[in-house]
Amino acid sequence: MTTDARRASEWTIHGERVVDDTRRAVLSIADVELPDGVRFEQYVLRVPSAAMVIVLDDADRVLMMWRHRFIIDRWVWELPGGYLDHDEDPAVCAAREVEEETGWRPRTMEPLLEFQPMVGTIDQQNLVYLARGADPTGAAPDVNEAERIGWIPLSEVEQRINAGEIVGAGSVAGLLAVLLARATGRI
Incomplete structure (x- = not known):
């Protein structure tokens, strides 16, 4: 064209x-x-850019947060993440959000995916990172962020998406990208 x-x-x-x-x-x-x-x-x-992280442990489980989203009035599993502060490095933001929201510190950070969640209405870059492994910080997760923190087996992710337990665009897109990368041998 x-x-x-x-x-x-x-x-x-x-x-x-x-x-x-x-x-x-x-x-x-x-x-x-x-x-x-x-x-x-x-x-x-x-809306400011957002960064989120898929933290995978050695048992192929992903670190997620069980939280209530009042806009849709549902309890859902989500990846940790948040808005970038002005001039903040996205990987630094993503790692900080994991620590603040879950009490776990990612060992590694690598870019996985960038996307726009709703290009017809919303101007927001979303950056998804992959972290391999995490260490507990000893800090309690932020009670305002999640009711509980869980390690969800990667093998259950597709089923949980289909069941409506994982619905957020960032979580769905990021997790499907990991499953695709795993299926094609890229990770």
Whole structure:
């Protein structure tokens, strides 16, 4: 596809007005026009990048948090992770979040996957890291983050996704990337 053909299919942004601006998100409404001339308003949510970690132990189990998500009013398993602070190294953020949220310190950190969770509405880079092994820090996990911490066998991950126990985009995408990498011999 040529550059001109590609540009012909791009949406035109005529303006964007901020509705709410907080520390963790900027909500705006964009005035957009489709290539065929149809014009409408689209909500846009700009959110800081996030980093999360798949910590695998020697028994092929993944460190996860059992937590309640009020927005969907469900208890789910999630990977540890969080928002990057301004100018923070993503791997440093990811390791810090594992320690704060679970009480475990990852031994290694390697990039695994980058993705955008909802490209039609949300502007947020998600970075997923793979850590091999972790050591307990002696600190209690953050009670505000999770009811409990668990080591879930990697062999149960697909079943738990299908059962709706693992639903977050970062957790699902990261865990499926590990399963694919394992199946293709890359890890």
